[in-house]
Amino acid sequence: MALLSAREGARANTNNKIKTGVHRAACFSLLFVVLMGLALGRLAAQSNPSQPQNPPPANSQPAQDIPDAPSAVQPPAPKPAFSEPVERAPRPGDEPRQTEQDNSSSSAGNPRQSDQQQPPPPKMPPIETVAPGTIPRNQINPAEDLYKLRVVTNFVMIPVMVKDSDGRRVDGLRPVDFTVKENDKEQKLTFFTTDPLPLSVAILIDLGLPDVDIQKINQTYGSLVGAFSPYDEVALYTYSSTVSQVTDFGQRPERLNAALDEMKTVRGRNNGPPVHGGPLASGPTVNGAPVGGPTIAPVNTPPREAHVLNDAILQAAIDLSKRGRDHRKVIFVISDGRELGSKASYRDVLRLLLTREIQVKAVVVDSSALPLFKQAEKVHHVFLQGYSDILPKYAHATGGGEPYAELTRNAIEDAYQSVTSDARNQYTLGYAPQAVTGSSPYRKIEVIVHRKGLKVTARDGYYAVPAGR
Secondary structure, three states, X not given: OHHHHHHHHHHHHHHHHHXXXXXXXXXXXXXXXXHHHHHHHHHHHHHOOOOOOOOOOOXXXXXXXXXXXXXXXXXXXXXXXXXXXXXXXXXXXXXXXXXXXXXXXXXXXXXXXXXXXXXXXXXXXXXXXXXXXXXXXXXXXXXXXXXXXXXXXXXXXXXXXXXXXXXXXXXXXXXXXXXXXXXXXXXXXXXXXXXXXXXEEEEEEEOOOEHHHHHHHHOOHHHHHHOOOOXXXXXXXXXXXXXXXXXXXXXXXXXXXXXXXXXXXXOOEOOXXXXXXXXXXXXOEEOOXXXXXXXXXXXXXXXXXXXXXXXXXXXXXXXHOOOOOOOEEEEEEEEOOOEEOOOOOHHHHHHHHHHXXXXXXXXXXXXXXXXXXXXXXXHOOOOOOOEOOHHHHHHHHOOOOOOEEOOXXXXXXXXXXXXXXXXXXXXXXEEOOOOOOOOOOEEEEEEXXXXXXXXXXXXXXXXXXXXXX
């Protein structure tokens, strides 16, 4: 029995050793197969490089060229040195560059073009810039003034008003209906328009009128503001013995309204005519004899109040000359037309008006609006109160037309509308005259309309800039 059990134990050990050996051989065989498969796959990938070894999945994003993080142990790799200069990107307007190969091929195909090729332009010297104001005066090039050309030209613009025998404005005329003569020589029209223009208006109100006329004018200020459009610019002036500017030029009617409202409290003169006889002309008397003995009869001289109309128009003209030429410039006078005590003369003021293309329009009030007074003012000196015919002269010479002589409030309000409408809606003629010759720069203008029964209103002339200035 003991011998039998020993044999069975030896047999079991032998079987275990055999199983272990077989298991090891199988593992080695499997490992060998795996290694051979990997080696064959690598050889196949090297033999067919067009196919990727590991194709990316369908939902994966393309790999970004993200540089590796700098190493804390190794120094950074040096940047590659460019052996050729980098050309800038072409800009709009640059001509396309040709390479040497293109030039050689084009020259070979077209020998005439190769013969006519011009040499390349020389290189520009380097430009040096300096800070402003650091160049010494002795280094400034005096020849720079030779490149400055100064040309003085005259272009004459003539506003023209055309009315019929009833005083109504005539529209629809064409350039062929007009003829303009300068110093009796016909001119060629190069500009013509009937478009209405915005206005730059200087309003002059005479405060030296009698108080009854001042109060009448104060009631018309609402119509005066309403006569202007939102595109007009208006300034307000007052004058009597001095000139004052109440408001400057602006397009805000509320400012003009506020200034005119304040002027409603202004009073005019209340002195009546001088007393030359009657009980108030001398002292008390008893039985026809003066009390206290004989007395010398007083000499009553009417007061001579200054009415500086010339100075007022001059101040308005100076301010209007600074306004833009896109507006028609007008001086609107509300007065009786008297002039006395101005420092400026009529001739000097008129010259400025004609040079700056400024029209004078007027509404005449007080006794100057009476027909008999208009005839009497031709003597140039009425009742020792100054010259009264000077305002119509300004209006006619500058193309403003006949002044409106009105006495009633409604007539004055209607005159406001007529003045602004006539100033805005005019024919504008333009021409370029020849160079000024002679000693006098004044040139007479005559505008003719080739239709019967029409009245033309335009300025009488202008002062030209002499040639060579």
